[in-house]
Amino acid sequence: MQGLIDQKLQDLNDDGIDRRGFLKCMAWAGTGLVWTMSGGIPVSRAFAKTADRSASKGADFTFVQISDSHIGFNKPANPDVTATLQTAINKINAMPHKPDFIIHTGDLSQLSKPSEFDTLDQVLKGASAKPTYFVPGEHDMLTDNGEQYLQRYGKGTRGSGWYSFDHKGVHFVGLVNVANLKAGGMGSLGHEQLEWFEDDLKGRSASTPIVLFAHIPLWTIYPDWGWGTEDSEQALSYVKRFGSVTVLNGHIHQVMQKIESKVSFHTAMSTAFPQPAPGTAPSAGPMKVPADQLQRVLGITDVNYLVSGRSLAVIDSPLGDSEPTSAGSGGSTGGR
Amino acid sequence: MKRIWVASFTAAVIIAIVLLVAGSPNVTANDQPSAATAEVKIDNFIFGPQTITVPVGATVTWRNKDDIPHTSVSTEGVFKSKVLDTDEAFSYTFTKAGTYPYYCTIHPKMTGKVVVQ
Numbered sequence: 001m002q003g004l005i006d007q008k009l010q011d012l013n014d015d016g017i018d019r020r021g022f023l024k025c026m027a028w029a030g031t032g033l034v035w036t037m038s039g040g041i042p043v044s045r046a047f048a049k050t051a052d053r054s055a056s057k058g059a060d061f062t063f064v065q066i067s068d069s070h071i072g073f074n075k076p077a078n079p080d081v082t083a084t085l086q087t088a089i090n091k092i093n094a095m096p097h098k099p100d101f102i103i104h105t106g107d108l109s110q111l112s113k114p115s116e117f118d119t120l121d122q123v124l125k126g127a128s129a130k131p132t133y134f135v136p137g138e139h140d141m142l143t144d145n146g147e148q149y150l151q152r153y154g155k156g157t158r159g160s161g162w163y164s165f166d167h168k169g170v171h172f173v174g175l176v177n178v179a180n181l182k183a184g185g186m187g188s189l190g191h192e193q194l195e196w197f198e199d200d201l202k203g204r205s206a207s208t209p210i211v212l213f214a215h216i217p218l219w220t221i222y223p224d225w226g227w228g229t230e231d232s233e234q235a236l237s238y239v240k241r242f243g244s245v246t247v248l249n250g251h252i253h254q255v256m257q258k259i260e261s262k263v264s265f266h267t268a269m270s271t272a273f274p275q276p277a278p279g280t281a282p283s284a285g286p287m288k289v290p291a292d293q294l295q296r297v298l299g300i301t302d303v304n305y306l307v308s309g310r311s312l313a314v315i316d317s318p319l320g321d322s323e324p325t326s327a328g329s330g331g332s333t334g335g336r
Numbered sequence: 337m338k339r340i341w342v343a344s345f346t347a348a349v350i351i352a353i354v355l356l357v358a359g360s361p362n363v364t365a366n367d368q369p370s371a372a373t374a375e376v377k378i379d380n381f382i383f384g385p386q387t388i389t390v391p392v393g394a395t396v397t398w399r400n401k402d403d404i405p406h407t408s409v410s411t412e413g414v415f416k417s418k419v420l421d422t423d424e425a426f427s428y429t430f431t432k433a434g435t436y437p438y439y440c441t442i443h444p445k446m447t448g449k450v451v452v453q
Contacts, residue, residue: 075403138442142419183411183439184447226445283380286403
């Protein structure tokens with residue numbers, strides 16, 4: 001089996017890009033796809049209500065990604081974002097396997113107000129999974145250059161809030177691409193952070209699974225709306241030698257996935273409001289959906305990790321249970 | 337009768353002169369560029385109009401019509417709004433001729449220009 005995986009990986013790596021994966025892995029919110037690993041090749045199938053969560057069975061550990069809570073937002077697209085965040089936390093608390101921790105990929109608040117951060121803290125207190133690891137979104141650094149964010153959520157981090165940690169053999173790196181943005185540009189990591197990142201990975205075995213998380217996608221999804229990171233290519237060049245890299249982002253309020261060689265990219269739904277698919281609306285502003293459908297386009301992401309296969313399975317679940325409309329599971333295997 | 341008419345006429349002339357004098361500062365002000373104003377509407381993640389040309393002394397007001405906060409910040413550090421939530425506005429008076437590029441620091445793809453002549 002390992003040989004087969006190696007062979008498949010080799011096939012994928014011949015041109016550096018898995019074109020089949022590239023074309024097939026673009027999963028939009030609402031299309032209902034689940035990604036599983038089969039012999040090193042990601043396979044999609046319709047996500048049914050009874051979709052088995054076999055990925056979590058026997059998983060060595062699980063963590064959950066939530067994103068874009070925008071506490072303080074009160075416009076028609078979702079007049080009660082605190083309630084939908086609470087629903088997300090309830091869903092996490094109801095999981096049969098307790099996640100080891102939560103990752104929040106930014107835009108905790110709408111306007112960086114202390115009261116908004118207070119509300120977020122209050123809701124997160126009720127989560128059974130602890131701790132929550134954060135990276136800031138642009139909405140969390142609107143005033144004071146992100147000082148308040150750093151004081152509350154970035155203790156012990158570097159620069160504008162980047163850091164890394166290890167959990168059960170997996171190396172996690174939280175990156176900040178929302179600080180000091182330049183006119184006309186997209187997200188940016190900056191020289192200092194890139195240097196730190198390169199250094200942080202030095203000396204680590206190529207078989208160490210790597211999970212990168214940042215607010216704005218670390219791959220260019222739609223430059224016209226700034227959905228990408230100017231210097232992400234350089235950052236990704238540092239992880240090339242690793243057998244398994246998973247990149248988790250938020251910002252675009254919808255699920256999108258791409259697998260490129262050994263790197264699997266994934267964006268999460270928001271817990272607050274959906275945004276339109278790239279280019280389908282005049283702007284990336286909040287999308288108003290009928291109230292009874294809102295919970296189908298908000299959600300959480302559940303990531304299962306198996307040491308044996310050194311693989312991560314990513315499953316997206318909408319908040320509403322009525323009819324799963326969006327789910328994806330992507331993984332990357334390190335067959336080295 | 338005739339006298340009354342003259343008196344009325346005189347009074348009317350006086351009133352007209354008084355009105356003219358009282359109103360004159362307004363008239364003069366409107367003719368000067370110092371009172372010129374212009375508005376840039378922030379809507380759908382776009383500064384509209386993207387380039388606005390105003391005379392020296394004009395005050396430009398940016399108003400956010402989006403459900404998402406924006407800023408209007410001079411690329412060269414000339415002016416900087418606070419974060420503008422929905423329906424909030426920021427004004428700046430341009431006292432020197434020149435071209436002033438600006439952008440939204442939250443969504444840097446949003447850019448605009450004020451040309452002061």
